[in-house]
Amino acid sequence: SQTIHQWPATLVQPVGSPLSLECTVEGTSNPNLYWYRQAAGRGLQLLFYSVGIGQISSEVPQNLSASRPQDRQFILSSKKLLLSDSGFYLCAWSFGWQWNIQYFGAGTRLSVL
């Protein structure tokens, strides 16, 4: 069966510091991968998605970037964090003919102070 791992679970970072969040999927090949951010207001905002190695689509121009160095690995990064980057970051995956069903990781709570 497929599983998705996201780490760390929580992170407290100072303003101006770099960020690296990692997401990996096990049990499948060539998944579609997604990064979302959820602010306190509850809505899910799609940040990036990738349909293959090295391919990244950006949805919202901002202080973040994403990379997919391996088939089942998706990384969210920032060179310098802003206070507004605080939030709950979720990684998700989908696959094949069920591309429109996404499965989410447990999330990373990021606090930028």
Next chain:
Amino acid sequence: GQQLNQSPQSMFIQEGEDVSMNCTSSSIFNTWLWYKQDPGEGPVLLIALYKAGELTSNGRLTAQFGITRKDSFLNISASIPSDVGIYFCAGPSGGSNYKLTFGKGTLLTVNP
């Protein structure tokens, strides 16, 4: 872009009561999804609907794909405290083969 209007935004109910929430769109969807997010966790898929008029159950949960293909409903019967969380509807974003549009969620609180 497409938007999903989810209502109500929040609900406060007593344990044992039934719950109903809905999601509407100005455009047609060919798939409707319902997710539940427990506090501090990622959303978990509850029910997927693929055909207009389809009625699907998952335990105490029942969801329906509206006949017009522009709405969907989720009902929870005999609520229990662990039903607490945020319920999201979602559907494929128009013009994209890979993205979903999410509603803003219904926050459910169950008083024991």
